[in-house]
Amino acid sequence: NAGVTQTPKFQVLKTGQSMTLQCAQDMNHEYMSWYRQDPGMGLRLIHYSVGAGITDQGEVPNGYNVSRSTTEDFPLRLLSAAPSQTSVYFCASSFFGLGTRDEQFFGPGTRLTVL
Amino acid sequence: ELKVEQNPLFLSMQEGKNYTIYCNYSTTSDRLYWYRQDPGKSLESLFVLLSNGAVKQEGRLMASLDTKARLSTLHITAAVHDLSATYFCAVDDGGATNKLIFGTGTLLAVQP
Numbered sequence: 001n002a003g004v005t006q007t008p009k010f011q012v013l014k015t016g017q018s019m020t021l022q023c024a025q026d027m028n029h030e031y032m033s034w035y036r037q038d039p040g041m042g043l044r045l046i047h048y049s050v051g052a053g054i055t056d057q058g059e060v061p062n063g064y065n066v067s068r069s070t071t072e073d074f075p076l077r078l079l080s081a082a083p084s085q086t087s088v089y090f091c092a093s094s095f096f097g098l099g100t101r102d103e104q105f106f107g108p109g110t111r112l113t114v115l
Numbered sequence: 116e117l118k119v120e121q122n123p124l125f126l127s128m129q130e131g132k133n134y135t136i137y138c139n140y141s142t143t144s145d146r147l148y149w150y151r152q153d154p155g156k157s158l159e160s161l162f163v164l165l166s167n168g169a170v171k172q173e174g175r176l177m178a179s180l181d182t183k184a185r186l187s188t189l190h191i192t193a194a195v196h197d198l199s200a201t202y203f204c205a206v207d208d209g210g211a212t213n214k215l216i217f218g219t220g221t222l223l224a225v226q227p
Contacts, residue, residue: 040219042217045215050213103160104160
């Protein structure tokens with residue numbers, strides 16, 4: 001049971017480049033989400049999904065796209081990277097629904113630098 | 116809009132001392148989480164508090180939730196150096212989703 005995995009661990013991009021951050025989980029969790037962590041600002045929700053084919057925006061969605069074609073995978077796409085997107089990105093997953101133990105499990109993170 | 120505030124933002128304490136981290140939130144929620152993060156690492160779940168009056172303890176850490184006051188506390192008893200880390204509280208936004216709103220974190224440094 002690998003839990004939540006993220007690739008890559010580190011990435012450097014130039015302004016305007018695009019890339020996809022990968023996230024996968026093997027716990028059969030319905031709920032998956034992406035956060036970014038910036039110094040002094042805690043974690044902020046970018047996008048989330050409550051199941052395959054269903055996604056929605058979080059607090060800071062601009063500049064990011066997501067899709068959820070399978071239960072296991074939830075990639076985050078940066079279409080045209082900007083220096084303001086320099087951050088550490090965390091993917092998380094959990095079971096979904098009231099009455100469940102909806103503790104969220106976090107992946108190891110991707111440290112992204114945009115020059 | 117749900118807002119979550121933690122204080123203090125930074126806490127330097129001596130080994131053996133007790134202290135409390137506070138987490139206040141602005142709108143009704145019945146679910147609150149505490150996480151620990153070591154430098155350069157991911158978040159580790161410490162406590163899940165799901166109802167008013169919930170109290171959970173693990174080792175030297177104890178968390179409680181008062182939903183009426185919209186307040187959670189993380190109490191540290193007889194601190195040891197290994198507890199040095201950043202601690203985050205996160206509150207479920209109350210909708211029919213698992214969206215979490217995080218506090219800004221408390222950096223705890225336990226000095227020998």
